[in-house]
Amino acid sequence: MALIELLDISKSFEGETVLDEFNLKIKENEFITLLGPSGCGKTTTLRILGGFETPDTGKVLFQGQDITNLAPNKRQINTVFQKYALFPNMNIADNIAFGLKISGKSKEYIKDKVKYALKLVNLNGYEKRSVDSLSGGQQQRIAIARAIVNEPRVLLLDEPLGALDLKLRQEMQYELIRLKNELGITFLYVTHDQEEALTMSDKVVVMNQGYIQQMGTPEEIYNEPENAFVAAFIGDSNIIDGIMMEDRMVKICGQVFPCIDEGFGKKKPVDVVIRPEDIIIGKPGSGILDGVVTSNVFIGVHYEMCIEAGGFEWLAQNTVSYPVGTAVSIDVAPENIQIMNKPQSEDEEALALDE
Amino acid sequence: MSKKIFSGPFLLFIICGTIVPLGVITFYGITDRSGAFTLENITAITTGEHMEALLLALGLALISTVICLVIAFPLGLILKDSKLGKKGFMVFIFILPMWMNFLLRTMAWQVLLERNGIINQVLGLIGLPDLNIINTPTAVVLGMVYDYLPFMILPIYNALIKIDKNVIEAAYDLGAGYRQVLQKIIIPLSVPGIVSGVTMVFVPSLTTFAVSNMLGGGKVNLIGNIIEQEFTASSNWNLGAGLSLVMMIFIVISMAFIEKFDRNGEGNII
Ligand SMILES: Nc1ncnc2c1ncn2[C@@H]1O[C@H](COP(=O)(O)OP(=O)(O)OP(=O)(O)O)[C@@H](O)[C@H]1O
Ligand SMILES: [Mg+2]
Numbered sequence: 001m002a003l004i005e006l007l008d009i010s011k012s013f014e015g016e017t018v019l020d021e022f023n024l025k026i027k028e029n030e031f032i033t034l035l036g037p038s039g040c041g042k043t044t045t046l047r048i049l050g051g052f053e054t055p056d057t058g059k060v061l062f063q064g065q066d067i068t069n070l071a072p073n074k075r076q077i078n079t080v081f082q083k084y085a086l087f088p089n090m091n092i093a094d095n096i097a098f099g100l101k102i103s104g105k106s107k108e109y110i111k112d113k114v115k116y117a118l119k120l121v122n123l124n125g126y127e128k129r130s131v132d133s134l135s136g137g138q139q140q141r142i143a144i145a146r147a148i149v150n151e152p153r154v155l156l157l158d159e160p161l162g163a164l165d166l167k168l169r170q171e172m173q174y175e176l177i178r179l180k181n182e183l184g185i186t187f188l189y190v191t192h193d194q195e196e197a198l199t200m201s202d203k204v205v206v207m208n209q210g211y212i213q214q215m216g217t218p219e220e221i222y223n224e225p226e227n228a229f230v231a232a233f234i235g236d237s238n239i240i241d242g243i244m245m246e247d248r249m250v251k252i253c254g255q256v257f258p259c260i261d262e263g264f265g266k267k268k269p270v271d272v273v274i275r276p277e278d279i280i281i282g283k284p285g286s287g288i289l290d291g292v293v294t295s296n297v298f299i300g301v302h303y304e305m306c307i308e309a310g311g312f313e314w315l316a317q318n319t320v321s322y323p324v325g326t327a328v329s330i331d332v333a334p335e336n337i338q339i340m341n342k343p344q345s346e347d348e349e350a351l352a353l354d355e
Numbered sequence: 356m357s358k359k360i361f362s363g364p365f366l367l368f369i370i371c372g373t374i375v376p377l378g379v380i381t382f383y384g385i386t387d388r389s390g391a392f393t394l395e396n397i398t399a400i401t402t403g404e405h406m407e408a409l410l411l412a413l414g415l416a417l418i419s420t421v422i423c424l425v426i427a428f429p430l431g432l433i434l435k436d437s438k439l440g441k442k443g444f445m446v447f448i449f450i451l452p453m454w455m456n457f458l459l460r461t462m463a464w465q466v467l468l469e470r471n472g473i474i475n476q477v478l479g480l481i482g483l484p485d486l487n488i489i490n491t492p493t494a495v496v497l498g499m500v501y502d503y504l505p506f507m508i509l510p511i512y513n514a515l516i517k518i519d520k521n522v523i524e525a526a527y528d529l530g531a532g533y534r535q536v537l538q539k540i541i542i543p544l545s546v547p548g549i550v551s552g553v554t555m556v557f558v559p560s561l562t563t564f565a566v567s568n569m570l571g572g573g574k575v576n577l578i579g580n581i582i583e584q585e586f587t588a589s590s591n592w593n594l595g596a597g598l599s600l601v602m603m604i605f606i607v608i609s610m611a612f613i614e615k616f617d618r619n620g621e622g623n624i625i
Binding site for chain 1: 519521522524525526527528529530531532535539540543544
């Protein structure tokens with residue numbers, strides 16, 4: 001059974017719809033990430049779960065019980081707020097201890113827990129510091145510590161690593177996953193960093209304008225985006241207009257590429273997604289399309305190149321560098337070509353996903 | 356250089372408005388009628404009559420400050436949380452009296468509370484016993500509270516609305532109930548507002564003579580009345596100035612005390 005269920009949640013602010021019949025099931029001990037552009041309703045979803053916002057319609061269920069109107073302090077849910085929201089009138093230790101003191105834990109227990117939490121977020125010995133003496137990233141980590149010491153059933157994290165540098169972020173990602181496994185906490189995580197979403201989550205929910213665009217494992221989201229929005233949002237990709245000639249044959253830039261998708265019908269316009277790392281660069285004439293390298297940038301590990309071929313600017317990644325001006329050919333393995341229906345309208349896009 | 360030019364007017368103001376009057380008062384305070392140096396005007400505070408007036412003033416000022424605080428804080432909370440679109444308007448209503456002449460407001464209470472005043476007429480009409488508080492300390496406290504309440508509401512309200520909404524939500528999120536949020540978050544974070552409110556009510560209440568004159572009918576003698584009488588009726592400027600100096604030092608000390616309380620007590624006041 002799902003631990004948490006959001007059923008047909010709609011919410012609008014001043015007539016502007018932010019969430020539209022939003023449905024989500026969260027299983028016990030699952031790590032779910034909401035991923036989407038700014039303003040798509042991620043924070044609003046968390047606030048409804050935390051009890052700070054009441055949905056206009058729909059229900060929130062916790063272990064099958066309706067908690068839609070339950071006060072935030074009565075929920076077994078803790079939040080790491082996007083804006084940290086540390087208590088400025090308390091030192092760091094008191095901030096972290098807040099929830100434990102409320103629930104009447106012993107002094108010894110609290111002291112140990114505070115120490116443990118500070119160690120976890122890499123801020124040993126910060127007990128007596130004041131909130132405003134901390135940097136943004138440090139405050140953010142204290143906000144995480146303050147929520148996790150309570151060992152809630154569910155932890156809501158609203159872009160909890162946004163203010164950290166890459167190295168620290170990776171460390172914290174690792175720590176959070178370890179915590180999840182150790183304590184059995186269910187995580188609902190919000191980020192707009194797709195890499196973070198893909199590395200950490202059991203399930204990724206891609207949102208746009210209050211609709212769920214796609215829900216699935218990181219692999220599914222990355223390898224089989226269901227529409228152009230998801231494809232464009234998750235990683236770099238080439239999104240090209242194509243025509244499905246027949247099963248397993250798609251025509252792109254005037255050339256027919258073999259692929260593995262079926263059931264789209266004949267001569268049907270589709271969106272085609274090809275990841276840059278899946279483009280095979282070869283000698284002119286050896287691939288399907290011939291073209292010329294128009295730009296080349298080293299981005300660490302590999303080179304990112306633009307190749308003008310068949311009237312389309314292809315983004316390609318390769319560990320071998322082809323200098324600008326080189327004549328090349330491109331080829332794509334059939335299984336790396338992802339075919340998607342063109343959306344008729346935004347609503348249809350969302351509806352297709354609700355089933 | 357240019358900075359100096361701009362600060363000129365302020366300097367002039369400080370000299371004319373603060374230093375010169377202070378010097379004059381100090382001069383009067385430590386001399387006698389003939390101009391000879393004496394500390395008698397200062398030590399005069401310890402005489403029975405003066406001490407009594409000082410203690411009464413202190414008592415009444417404390418009572419009215421506490422009453423103002425007890426009214427203003429919950430009111431501030433209500434105003435802050437009210438979902439009314441015209442929040443600003445509500446606050447405006449409460450501080451409106453502040454812009455009416457102070458003497459006029461006090462005089463109004465005089466008329467209301469008089470033996471045959473409006474309140475007693477209304478009480479008589481509905482068959483209730485008369486309210487005889489005019490010319491008592493109670494009437495003076497009432498006047499002080501009415502006059503100075505806006506000075507308590509405004510800073511407290513300002514402190515309350517400045518509290519980050521997210522911080523309050525975080526406290527609820529961590530399991531705190533309303534009482535705990537109030538005790539551990541809202542009250543500690545509004546201490547600066549409470550301190551300025553307390554100062555702004557306590558100091559004028561302590562030194563007032565107008566309110567006690569009008570609502571005390573000469574029967575409630577506060578230290579302010581004594582000082583005023585020395586300057587007017589008795590024309591003893593030296594004694595008046597001496598007592599004022601004592602009051603001033605007294606206020607400076609109590610303000611320093613409150614200020615210290617503000618800084619140390621952060622988080623665990625009350
Ligand atoms: N209290 C509110 N009043 C009015 N509009 C609101 C309110 N809260 C959110 N909104 C609007 O709802 C939309 C979604 O906001 P939300 O905070 O959920 O976005 P988000 O996905 O968290 O974005 P970000 O990644 O920038 O944090 C935005 O357009 C925002 O302006
Ligand atoms: Mg947000």
